[in-house]
Amino acid sequence: xxxxxxxxxxxxKDALAIAQRLELDLVEISPTANPPVxxxxxxxxxxxxxxxxxKEIKAKSAKIVVKEIRLGPNTDEHDFNFKxxxxxxxxxxxxxxxxxxxxxxRSIVYKDQGEIKLLQFASLLEDYGxxxxxxxxxxxxxxxxxxxxx
Numbered sequence: 001x002x003x004x005x006x007x008x009x010x011x012x013k014d015a016l017a018i019a020q021r022l023e024l025d026l027v028e029i030s031p032t033a034n035p036p037v038x039x040x041x042x043x044x045x046x047x048x049x050x051x052x053x054x055k056e057i058k059a060k061s062a063k064i065v066v067k068e069i070r071l072g073p074n075t076d077e078h079d080f081n082f083k084x085x086x087x088x089x090x091x092x093x094x095x096x097x098x099x100x101x102x103x104x105x106r107s108i109v110y111k112d113q114g115e116i117k118l119l120q121f122a123s124l125l126e127d128y129g130x131x132x133x134x135x136x137x138x139x140x141x142x143x144x145x146x147x148x149x150x
Contacts (some may be wrong), residue, residue: 003042015040050061065095066145070102071117073110080117084124091148101135101142108140118144 005018018040021024025043028036039046067090069083087097097120101114118135125146133145 005104009035042095043108060150067095068098068100070100071114071121073101073103073107073114073117075117084121087121087125087146088128091125091146094148095147096132096148097125099144101148103140103142111137111142114142118142122146 005022010018015026015038018119022040024040025046026038027043027046028038030037067087070089071080071083075083087099090097099118101117103110103114115135122131122144127149129146131144131150132147133143135142136145
């Protein structure tokens with residue numbers, strides 16, 4: 001019921017009288033319980049602690065960062081390796097990597113080359129991450145998402 005009040009089942013009038021006597025508030029903790037659970041406490045202090053708990057929960061939740069790497073269907077080996085090193089660094093930092101092959105103009109006819117590039121990229125990153133979303137063509141872009149290994 002409160003800090004210096006014996007826990008028990010009280011009717012509403014008695015609970016309000018106890019709260020008034022102690023110059024505190026009667027706060028309903030669980031309205032769906034039978035009977036409803038209330039606590040005699042300072043309402044502002046109660047709100048402060050509630051916000052503090054919510055802030056802690058939010059701070060502990062994992063923030064997912066997605067880094068993006070763009071390739072072309074005809075990206076040469078040096079650029080490919082350069083972008084591969086960046087992807088490795090991102091995965092080691094714990095970020096997801098969104099690898100994208102962008103088809104400009106008529107290069108869309110090389111869809112199979114783009115998919116081969118993405119699958120090659122994924123196979124080289126096997127030690128650092130796992131493919132979360134396989135290559136998928138969306139308009140003029142082919143996208144694949146790689147998540148870091150735990």
